[in-house]
Amino acid sequence: MGQYHKKHPHLERLCKTSRVVELGKESRILVISDLHMGNGGRRDEFKRNARLVESMLRRYYLPEGFSLILNGDVEELFKFPLDDIVDQWGHIYDLFREFDRDGFLLRTFGNHDASLQEERGYILARNMIESIRLQYGDESMLVFHGHQASVFLWETYPLVSKMVALFLRYIAKPFGIRNFSMAYNSRRRFAIEKAIYDFSNQSKIVSVIGHTHRPLFESLSKVDYLNYRIEELCRAFPDAGERDRGVIREKITNLKSELDACYRSGKRIGLRSGVYNNITIPSVFNSGCTIGKRGITALEIDRGRIRLVYWFNGKQSRKYLSDRNSTPLRLDSTGYYRIVLNEDYLDYVFSRLHLLA
Numbered sequence: 533m534g535q536y537h538k539k540h541p542h543l544e545r546l547c548k549t550s551r552v553v554e555l556g557k558e559s560r561i562l563v564i565s566d567l568h569m570g571n572g573g574r575r576d577e578f579k580r581n582a583r584l585v586e587s588m589l590r591r592y593y594l595p596e597g598f599s600l601i602l603n604g605d606v607e608e609l610f611k612f613p614l615d616d617i618v619d620q621w622g623h624i625y626d627l628f629r630e631f632d633r634d635g636f637l638l639r640t641f642g643n644h645d646a647s648l649q650e651e652r653g654y655i656l657a658r659n660m661i662e663s664i665r666l667q668y669g670d671e672s673m674l675v676f677h678g679h680q681a682s683v684f685l686w687e688t689y690p691l692v693s694k695m696v697a698l699f700l701r702y703i704a705k706p707f708g709i710r711n712f713s714m715a716y717n718s719r720r721r722f723a724i725e726k727a728i729y730d731f732s733n734q735s736k737i738v739s740v741i742g743h744t745h746r747p748l749f750e751s752l753s754k755v756d757y758l759n760y761r762i763e764e765l766c767r768a769f770p771d772a773g774e775r776d777r778g779v780i781r782e783k784i785t786n787l788k789s790e791l792d793a794c795y796r797s798g799k800r801i802g803l804r805s806g807v808y809n810n811i812t813i814p815s816v817f818n819s820g821c822t823i824g825k826r827g828i829t830a831l832e833i834d835r836g837r838i839r840l841v842y843w844f845n846g847k848q849s850r851k852y853l854s855d856r857n858s859t860p861l862r863l864d865s866t867g868y869y870r871i872v873l874n875e876d877y878l879d880y881v882f883s884r885l886h887l888l889a
Contacts, residue, residue, distance in 0.1 A: 542680040543731045550665035550674060551638070555833070555878075560635075561666070562593050563675065563831040565603035565742025566821035568644065570612045572620040577608065577823040582624070585822055587866050588843050589627055598832075599635030600628065601664065603742045603819060604642025604677025606656075614648070618655055625655050638664055642677035642743060666833070671738075671882045673833075678743030678818075681727040682720075721746060725816065732815035733889040738881060740831065745821040747829040749840040749874045750814030750881065757874065758791045813888045814881045829873075839875030843868060 555561075567585070570576030578585075593600070607617050618625065631637040637659050641648055648654050663676035721744040729751060732739045746753060752760060765780050765787075772780055817838065820829030827844030846860075846867045860869040 540681065540727060540731050543728070544735075546663040546674060546676050546680060547665070547672075547735065547737070550663040550676075551661050552665050552667050553636070553638075555666050555668040555673075558835055559833065560596065560598045560835060561601060561833040562598045563601045563603055563740060563819045563833070564822055564828070565677065565819050566605045566642070566745055566823060567602070568605055568608040568821075568823055569617050569621050569624070570608045571616040575611060576620075578621070581822055581824070581828050582621070584828060584843055584845065584868055586624060586627060587863060587868055588870070589631075591864055591866070592870070594630060597634060598631070598834075600631040600637050601675055602628065602637075602639035603675060603740070604640045604679075605644040605742065606639055606642075607645040607648070609645050609647055614651065614654070628656065629659075632659075640664065640675065640677050643679040666740075668878055668882070671878070673738045673740055674732075675740040678724055678728060678741035681724045681731070725818075729813075729816050733813050733885075736885060736889055738815055738817065738885065740817045740819070742819055742821065744818060745823075746818060747820035747840055747873075748816055748818035750876065751812050751816045755791065755794050756812070758787050758794065762787050762791070811888055814876075814884050815889065833878075836878055837875055838878055838881065840873045841870055842873050843870050845869075 564585075567578050568576075569578040572579055589600070607614065609617075628637055628639075637656075638661060639656055639659050640663060641660060648657075648660060651657065654660070663674060666673040666675060724744055725741075725746075725748070728739050728741060741748075749757065762784055765784050769777060769780050817831055817840075819831040819840075822828040822830075827842055829840060829842050832839045832841055846862070846869050860871040862869050
């Protein structure tokens with residue numbers, strides 16, 4: 533374990549310096565990340581889902597008594613000045629702070645908004661920390677953005693951040709260059725996830741991250757999950773009755789179609805390396821991001837369970853598939869829907885972690 537810590541001292545440091553939050557049997561926490569809030573213009577990635585985020589927070593999570601964790605890259609400071617962001621999204625900041633009334637609001641910083649540590653007048657300054665340790669009995673869930681796993685990115689941050697900001701504002705913008713982000717580089721994305729996965733298994737903790745924009749549930753990417761479910765259904769088929777076999781066939785057909793779509797979109801890195809060893813250890817969860825083209829993903833820690841959910845606009849086709857007998861829930865009279873992609877008991881997650889790691 534000591535040898536590993538020499539390779540990733542920043543992650544070990546987070547375990548020691550994190551703010552501790554006790555998880556009780558009735559605790560309800562929403563984790564979202566990578567909002568990348570901008571100035572409201574065409575280059576503002578948050579703008580696409582701003583109404584969806586506002587609706588789900590105000591009409592679902594606040595009334596249901598959830599606390600809120602914003603897990604980094606809340607603002608896009610590589611592209612926009614902070615004052616412009618706050619002027620544009622002041623009502624969203626006010627909504628964030630409403631979670632402090634009956635629960636709590638905490639926000640970590642990511643690589644795109646780390647400079648806020650030096651902004652004493654920042655509107656959420658009192659809520660900002662680097663990482664959170666959710667204490668569930670004797671078990672720990674470490675919540676942090678994820679960029680800390682990249683030694684190069686972390687140790688050279690002041691220089692790198694200035695270079696990236698200059699590139700985005702004065703080169704990328706005039707020439708229309710988009711998607712200049714760690715999240716869009718598959719190999720770097722996997723390297724970050726792999727480092728955090730190794731660290732979590734060694735430390736026997738669960739890590740909850742963002743940064744890569746890729747939802748992970750129990751260390752499984754979407755592609756890995758589809759493969760896992762197809763195999764699981766195939767094993768159930770021989771012992772199923774005739775009626776159940778028809779249902780299984782239909783589910784497998786739908787899952788295969790979704791998997792084919794992943795192949796066509798080039799998600800081969802996930803297929804090759806999303807399961808990091810022969811037995812997948814459920815030590816890494818990723819909330820994904822709130823800037824998806826057709827909706828957002830989030831993690832809910834809810835009264836002893838953890839779940840990956842997908843919020844989407846009912847007028848658009850769903851990006852994520854769930855065959856866990858989960859029906860989309862419409863949010864009041866809005867056109868927005870919530871569907872559970874996967875969920876499990878925290879007790880089960882930690883039991884598997886200790887038995888397999």
